[in-house]
Amino acid sequence: MRLTRFFLPVLRETPEEARIVSHQLMLRAGMVKQASAGIYSWLPLGYRVLKKIEQIVREEQNRAGAIEVLMPTIQSADLWRQSGRYDDYGKEMLRIKDRHDRDMLYGPTNEELITEIFRDGVKSYKDLPRNLYHIQWKFRDEVRPRFGVMRGREFLMKDAYSFDLTPEESRKSYNRMFVSYLRTFARLGLRSIPMAADTGPIGGDLSHEFIILAETGESQVYCHTDLIETAVPGRDVDFDGDLEPIIKQWTSKYAATDEKHDAARFAADVPADKQVSARGIEVGHIFHFGTKYSEPMGCKVQGPDGKLVAVQMGSYGVGVSRLVGAVIEASHDEAGCVWPVPVAPFEVGLVNLKAGDKDTDAVSGAIYEKLNNAGIDVLYDDTDERAGAKFATMDLIGLPYQIVVGPRGAKSGEVEIKTRKSGAKESLPTDAGIAKLIDLVKKGRDLA
Ligand code: ATP
Ligand code: MG
Numbered sequence: 001m002r003l004t005r006f007f008l009p010v011l012r013e014t015p016e017e018a019r020i021v022s023h024q025l026m027l028r029a030g031m032v033k034q035a036s037a038g039i040y041s042w043l044p045l046g047y048r049v050l051k052k053i054e055q056i057v058r059e060e061q062n063r064a065g066a067i068e069v070l071m072p073t074i075q076s077a078d079l080w081r082q083s084g085r086y087d088d089y090g091k092e093m094l095r096i097k098d099r100h101d102r103d104m105l106y107g108p109t110n111e112e113l114i115t116e117i118f119r120d121g122v123k124s125y126k127d128l129p130r131n132l133y134h135i136q137w138k139f140r141d142e143v144r145p146r147f148g149v150m151r152g153r154e155f156l157m158k159d160a161y162s163f164d165l166t167p168e169e170s171r172k173s174y175n176r177m178f179v180s181y182l183r184t185f186a187r188l189g190l191r192s193i194p195m196a197a198d199t200g201p202i203g204g205d206l207s208h209e210f211i212i213l214a215e216t217g218e219s220q221v222y223c224h225t226d227l228i229e230t231a232v233p234g235r236d237v238d239f240d241g242d243l244e245p246i247i248k249q250w251t252s253k254y255a256a257t258d259e260k261h262d263a264a265r266f267a268a269d270v271p272a273d274k275q276v277s278a279r280g281i282e283v284g285h286i287f288h289f290g291t292k293y294s295e296p297m298g299c300k301v302q303g304p305d306g307k308l309v310a311v312q313m314g315s316y317g318v319g320v321s322r323l324v325g326a327v328i329e330a331s332h333d334e335a336g337c338v339w340p341v342p343v344a345p346f347e348v349g350l351v352n353l354k355a356g357d358k359d360t361d362a363v364s365g366a367i368y369e370k371l372n373n374a375g376i377d378v379l380y381d382d383t384d385e386r387a388g389a390k391f392a393t394m395d396l397i398g399l400p401y402q403i404v405v406g407p408r409g410a411k412s413g414e415v416e417i418k419t420r421k422s423g424a425k426e427s428l429p430t431d432a433g434i435a436k437l438i439d440l441v442k443k444g445r446d447l448a
Contacts, residue, residue: 023148038145038153077103133160189340337398341444
């Protein structure tokens, strides 16, 4: 993409309304624009990141055996009356009337709708287990929308729903999502901490929040250093096999907790040099809730003995749009964003220091073509801005690698490669520079 043809409305000043760094940088880098409180338009740069995150989430859901669907954003209130949640949900739910005066709502979540779909499409235990997910916009009229996309009113969520015959089988479905989440967040360049969470009125012990450690996080968490060091399951993990040993490794008794739970016992039991106390951002939440919806909504299947049984369900959310902010919170510096390669809006920024100059234009154009042909996402700054402004913008938008072409280098056949994260710079013959970049980008794209 040539910058002269792109839409990148960067701001030099930090907008006053933005209190945390991810919100500030997303506005400054022209990634989003607020449309109204807690509601954002995604501008090209931000949208590219959102799409990359969404795709990684999708790939890891698919790998774990979940099947993608797409449910609508607008739902009928009647469905929510069946589960009893229409009255319980409160003011976070945006209620709408259609022209026939029917009660509708903008979905804050989809348990009811998916239960109805599954109920009407499944008959026998032979159709189990299944896990259906979608990646769709949600609306929750949060009391205090804040921190930009981190706590919006309209936000993109991946929500998956598992259906099983027995609680034991349901536990296996839960485990698959648990492991899938560890991999998903790791692929985004994040270290996630699974923390035992409240299951609400249903009880039981099967709920975990996945937390990213960051100073601006809304929750206080305590975790064992092991959780920060344990290796994440590789791509060869067998989702049809026994995942219990992996789950055990990540959920030992005092692995992670918060004020509401075992904070005091954590402090007493975990050796002092193994304790981490930090702020965290919730990026995912998984939940086993048994027959809470299947029972009242009549989502039953015929078991092997011929009797009808309500299916066991779980739900599994990932805050896809929140993750854009969370990645920035976890990876930035004074100059701007520092994108991990897998989610970077472009993988390489090509800077032509003297656009309009015959030599730099020719060299930059050739590099642009070679990188594109190698399948690298390149943003080519072919504008006639001053060098200082170009560097500031590149650092602000935080592309992992920069390749800089100046008039002197264009003559002598050298380019400069800069790694955004370390700031390290290296001058190389042009072709060697291109080859090195391609190699670095390809290595950075994925986990083992
Ligand atoms: P929170 O405690 O942060 O309000 P929640 O428990 O209401 O989250 P869930 O209903 O489990 O969240 O939703 C699944 C995921 O969706 C959350 O883990 C979070 O990442 C994301 N999410 C929830 N609310 C918002 C929001 N208002 N803005 C952006 N993302 C959100
Ligand atoms: Mg909430």
